[in-house]
Amino acid sequence: MTPNPYLWILPILPLAGAAINGFFGRQSSxxxxxxxxxxxxxxxxxxxxxxxxxxxxxxxxxYYDLAHWIRSGSFQVDFSFYLDQLSLVMLLVVTxxxxxxxIYSVGYMAxxxxxxxxxxxxxxxxxxxxxxxxxxxxxxxxxxWEGVGLASYLLIGFxxxxxxxxxxxxxxxxxxxIGDFGFLxxxxxxxxxxxxxxxxRVFDAVRLLPVETAGAGTLTAIGLLLMVGAAGKxxxxxxxxxxxxxxxxxxxxxxxxxxxxxxTAGVYMVARSSAIFDRAPMxxxxxxxxxxxxxxxxxxxxxxxxxxKKVLAYSTVSQLGYMFMACGVGAFSAGIFHLMTHAFFKGLxxxxxxxxxxxxxxxxxxxxxxxxxxxxxxTFATMGVATLAIAGxxxxxxxxxxxxxxWQAYNSSWVYWLIGVITAFITSFYMFRLMYMTFGGEYRGAxxxxxxxxxxxxxxxxxxxxxxxxxxxxxxxxxxxxxSVVGGFVGYGNRFEHFLAPVFQGASAVAPESSPETAKSTLxxxxxxxxxxxxxxxxxxxxxxxxRRPQLPASIAASLGSLYTAVLHKYYIDELYAAxxxxxxxxxxxxxxxxxxxxxxxxxxxxxxxxxxxxxxDNARHMQSGNLRSYAAWVAAGGAIVIAYMVWMGVR
Amino acid sequence: xxxLSYYLVLSGILxxxxxxxxxxxxxxxxxxxxxxxxxxxxxxxxxxxAAQWYSLSGHVFVFFVMVVAAAxxxxxxxxxxxxxxxxxxLNVDQVNLLKL
Numbered sequence: 001m002t003p004n005p006y007l008w009i010l011p012i013l014p015l016a017g018a019a020i021n022g023f024f025g026r027q028s029s030x031x032x033x034x035x036x037x038x039x040x041x042x043x044x045x046x047x048x049x050x051x052x053x054x055x056x057x058x059x060x061x062x063y064y065d066l067a068h069w070i071r072s073g074s075f076q077v078d079f080s081f082y083l084d085q086l087s088l089v090m091l092l093v094v095t096x097x098x099x100x101x102x103i104y105s106v107g108y109m110a111x112x113x114x115x116x117x118x119x120x121x122x123x124x125x126x127x128x129x130x131x132x133x134x135x136x137x138x139x140x141x142x143x144x145w146e147g148v149g150l151a152s153y154l155l156i157g158f159x160x161x162x163x164x165x166x167x168x169x170x171x172x173x174x175x176x177x178i179g180d181f182g183f184l185x186x187x188x189x190x191x192x193x194x195x196x197x198x199x200x201r202v203f204d205a206v207r208l209l210p211v212e213t214a215g216a217g218t219l220t221a222i223g224l225l226l227m228v229g230a231a232g233k234x235x236x237x238x239x240x241x242x243x244x245x246x247x248x249x250x251x252x253x254x255x256x257x258x259x260x261x262x263x264t265a266g267v268y269m270v271a272r273s274s275a276i277f278d279r280a281p282m283x284x285x286x287x288x289x290x291x292x293x294x295x296x297x298x299x300x301x302x303x304x305x306x307x308x309k310k311v312l313a314y315s316t317v318s319q320l321g322y323m324f325m326a327c328g329v330g331a332f333s334a335g336i337f338h339l340m341t342h343a344f345f346k347g348l349x350x351x352x353x354x355x356x357x358x359x360x361x362x363x364x365x366x367x368x369x370x371x372x373x374x375x376x377x378x379t380f381a382t383m384g385v386a387t388l389a390i391a392g393x394x395x396x397x398x399x400x401x402x403x404x405x406x407w408q409a410y411n412s413s414w415v416y417w418l419i420g421v422i423t424a425f426i427t428s429f430y431m432f433r434l435m436y437m438t439f440g441g442e443y444r445g446a447x448x449x450x451x452x453x454x455x456x457x458x459x460x461x462x463x464x465x466x467x468x469x470x471x472x473x474x475x476x477x478x479x480x481x482x483x484s485v486v487g488g489f490v491g492y493g494n495r496f497e498h499f500l501a502p503v504f505q506g507a508s509a510v511a512p513e514s515s516p517e518t519a520k521s522t523l524x525x526x527x528x529x530x531x532x533x534x535x536x537x538x539x540x541x542x543x544x545x546x547x548r549r550p551q552l553p554a555s556i557a558a559s560l561g562s563l564y565t566a567v568l569h570k571y572y573i574d575e576l577y578a579a580x581x582x583x584x585x586x587x588x589x590x591x592x593x594x595x596x597x598x599x600x601x602x603x604x605x606x607x608x609x610x611x612x613x614x615x616x617x618d619n620a621r622h623m624q625s626g627n628l629r630s631y632a633a634w635v636a637a638g639g640a641i642v643i644a645y646m647v648w649m650g651v652r
Numbered sequence: 653x654x655x656l657s658y659y660l661v662l663s664g665i666l667x668x669x670x671x672x673x674x675x676x677x678x679x680x681x682x683x684x685x686x687x688x689x690x691x692x693x694x695x696x697x698x699x700x701x702a703a704q705w706y707s708l709s710g711h712v713f714v715f716f717v718m719v720v721a722a723a724x725x726x727x728x729x730x731x732x733x734x735x736x737x738x739x740x741x742l743n744v745d746q747v748n749l750l751k752l
Contacts (some may be wrong), residue, residue, distance in 0.1 A: 453744070626748040627744075627745060627748055627751075628744040628745075628747065628748070629675060629676075629678070629744060632674055632675055632683075633675055634675070636671055636675060
């Protein structure tokens, strides 16, 4: 490992931007706020590029110990940073996509009163995300982990005067706490068993241990608890419920935090802990199963959603499931590859959706859109590219990463592959459905919407007719569209995998990753053909239902009856959680904790002791009559008692 | 020689008179005089003991008590005059502004 004394500057840059805008933004001009926010996020991106330029698969990781933190006997935790091939990929995604979304936000949030607040939060998010990615031990990672949760909370509830946004923020925060609880216990187990939280030291210790094939063991427990944390942050079953609600936040936030970067932190964490999972095959299987189920489950919900952002939200959950499936079958580099390409095309999809919402004056319901391709051709073109990418149409980015995952999944078990392919079909279907409903056909929205019904994006310059967004918003779209096209080629010929190989060198023990090139050719091309054809099938079906015969979906929905209703209501999972967890908690807190303990025990003790003191004093105050002779009488009586006592003692 | 007990009984009677006067009289001057009576009852027992045991300290105590009583008389009478000027009464039952 090579020390690099400049490593710590990278996360500090956006923090400085956040501090400047946060403290002085209220008084600053909009131009000054924009400059500060863009300079500091751009500088972080430039520095990341600079670091990447000198980095190859053979490079030794950089590290830097900034300061001591916890020193307790042999247990040490320092503020130290670490950059290897895996962190580098995350670093480029976070700073690159993050910088683009900063630029986009300049246009999207231009008319918002909280502009300085928004920019400050975005920078703050980047600081925490970089801390998470660059951490050298689990505790510093945990700081970043909690910090991005905070930034996510602040940004989901950005329009906090709106009740639904405020409660969506709280929901995200609380659901994440459940996951963090598992993460924390995993950290405690590590301290207990390895006496360290440093990545290198923990993994070195883990590699000396045997593989826990017989099922449960310490490493399996750590792995499962880490997965609980990852499921919270990365919105996997059963903790995914916060992510769709998080769409209450401004659209750039959805793109940056809830699609491209923060939600992938769980995948990053699992990949980072690959040494642990490598020794705990059962935990790895659980990761694969959760990922696979989530991918399918969320995709089916996505079919019936009518809110453009909700479709994308469920799509994100589903794609994250793909990444976990990849990690679960031991193909960590494939998971990270998909993470990267997903950041490009899903970030683009969200930004394009934001552009659409901006263009039609805050409307999010796709049933009130349609025909927008003539009004906003650039948005249509870029979003089309992203849709092709996510559907897995070659040669766009999504095809390469998704195909890699499906191939690795097939090597592990055909069940994963089958579900993956079905998910790919559904993904293709709902994405093209979104495209046809939004851009195809005729414009269905009211020509003049004086009052914004579903007003997510309150902006003043609505002209009554859909319009294309300004160039400051379209620029990032175009850049991301280019990346969505070419981003997949970094994985060509397994170059991406080789680049990450030093990080995952231990992981090949479980995954049959190093299959010889010759054996894979025929079968892999066959599987590739299958996945391309299901993507095409999904496209065709969407075209048939939403472009050729627009009246057909309603009748299909009617014939499906209760199944359709269940999907439309997201399988009633929110209602189930409300009945199972939320209601008992509220009831129990109200009757036992509030009325029972707080009012009847704690308050009663305080109130009753005060009442008793008052009662006694009330009786005793009659002694103080104010009459001089009664005081004299008390003195005389006291003297008499003393004398009587002394006489009695003397006589005795 | 008069036995010690006679002095002590007289001293007790004087003191009791003082206490009773202090408790039952309403005129503040009378109360004040009752206090002097109590002090002198005590003084009597001091000198009686001093004579009995041929000890000078009892006499010294009496002088101290007389000095303090004189000082007290000066201050107390001044207070009484001040009270009379403001309240125009010497009845302690009517001097009860501190009463609840």
